[in-house]
Structures are given as structure tokens and as C-alpha cells.
Amino acid sequence: MRVTTRPARAKGDLFDPACPTRQLLDRIGTKWTSMAIKVLAGTAPGEVRFADLRRQMPGVSQKMLSVTLRSLVQDGLVARRVEPTVPPRVHYRLTDLGLSLETPLAALRAWAEEHMAEIDHANAIARAGAVDSEFG
Amino acid sequence: MRVTTRPARAKGDLFDPACPTRQLLDRIGTKWTSMAIKVLAGTAPGEVRFADLRRQMPGVSQKMLSVTLRSLVQDGLVARRVEPTVPPRVHYRLTDLGLSLETPLAALRAWAEEHMAEIDHANAIARAGAVDSEFG
């Protein structure tokens, strides 16, 4: 997953340099990243402030939102703008690159909304089977 | 990420029951899941044996492949067939559900292959900036 530091690239390259998918999933697979992108995409091309973003992401801690946004900014997916007022106001928006990621991500969301019930059902069956075997 | 046990659903539901995307990313975001799906999709509708699968996934340990496949089977994305020979031969293939997931996943892979260089570049810039500030 790796949200915080990003120096583990060298290790990954050792056994599979040609797998950008894994690198991408390391990013969007973190707990809050895809949700942040979704909210930012919903606001695009407008900007959102830190506190607003946090309000739209129930359960996220201040630290994790900060860490998530920092990594997105570092990856060039999100742009950060600071108003030098006191207190400062910080605005976030998706870059063009970030927006282009929204398309395949939205497709994945659509699949999830359409099929997660089937996955849940499969898990229920598997759970029931495990219980059955305990009765046997 | 959660590949092994799957009882943490209750906790997630507490703050966001309507987010199947997170649940899906909890699954495909694990280190080996998406790679396994990719290999299985490349072989579909045929089957692949455990050892073959492992050979096509450089770096995966026997344990992690086993854990990954078990979770995919439990989720109904992969079907498992055992030949009762000695030694036994176990075959894996994507279910229809798993195959349907391949489509949005392939879109994500395409995006990754097309744009990861830009992400790397953004990271290089960010890295350089951090170095610059140390010179300042």
C-alpha cells in the first residue's frame, strides 16, 4: 500500500519492473485515496478545502487525510494551493492526470456497486459451508 | 487490505456501509490479487494449476499465493477444481464474476501503463524540490 514514504520502488523493480499496475494499486488501494479522488472528482474543476474534504470523508482522521493528500500531490494527481492568510486556507483539486484516472476508477466503482452483493453472497455461502463441515 | 480472515466487515460498515468500492479495493489492492486475476484472465476460459500460476507470478511465495487464491475463491471470483490423484492436481479459473471484473481492471492497467511514467516524473520533481530545500 505504502502511502507515507515511497522509497521501496527499488525493491519492487528487482523482481518485476514491468508492472505499473501494482504500483498504481499501491497508491489507490490505500484506505482513503480512492475516496479522496472521488470527492475531488465530484468537485472538479473546482477546488475543495481541507476541512470540507474531511467532512465529505466520514471516518478519516486528520493525519490520514493529510498523508493521503500529500502522497497524491507528490504523485502529481492533485494540486495544492495555499492562501497565505491567517489562518491559512489550503485548497485541493485534481490535476489533469488525476482527472484522467477518474475514468477507469469510476468504471471500477460501477463494477463494485453492481457486483459487491454477489461477492458478499459468495462469502455467505463459503461461511455456511465452513459451518456445515463443523457439523459433519 | 485484508486477504486472510474476513470478519472486519462489521467495523467498516459502522462508518460507511454504502462504499462497495473500498471493499473491492480491500480485495484487489492486496499485493498479489490483481496479478493473479490478470494471469487467470489471460488463460481464460482455460484452467491453470497452482504451480503454473506461481511460475507466472515472479516473487510470490507459496503461502501468499495460497492465501490470495483462497480469498478469491471465497469471494466467488475464482473456481477451484481438485483432481483426486496422488499427488493431487488443483486447477484454478476465473468465474463469470471474476471475468466481468477483468474489464474494469484491464482499463485500470491500461491507465497505469500509460501514465505511471508521469507519476514517476512527478515524484522525481517532488524529490528534487525536497533536495533543493535542503540546499537552501
Added chain:
DNA sequence: CGGTATCCGAAATGATACTG
């Protein structure tokens, strides 16, 4: 307001050894 630093528990992954 918008962070950062630190500590801690939980979870993922890997190495190794053993089994049917």
C-alpha cells in the same frame, strides 16, 4: 485552519518447516 511528530496496535507479507 491545516498541518506535523510520535507512539501504539492491527494487519499484511515473507521465511521456514511440516503434512496428506
Added chain:
DNA sequence: CAGTATCATTTCGGATACCG
């Protein structure tokens, strides 16, 4: 061959406290 069990390591994420 295809696992499972156990142990050790790494990383993630949350809580808390402090800063400009």
C-alpha cells in the same frame, strides 16, 4: 503437488499532542 502452521518483519492506520 499443493497446501497449512508458525514465527518474524514491515507497514498501515488511529490517537494524541503540539506548531505556524
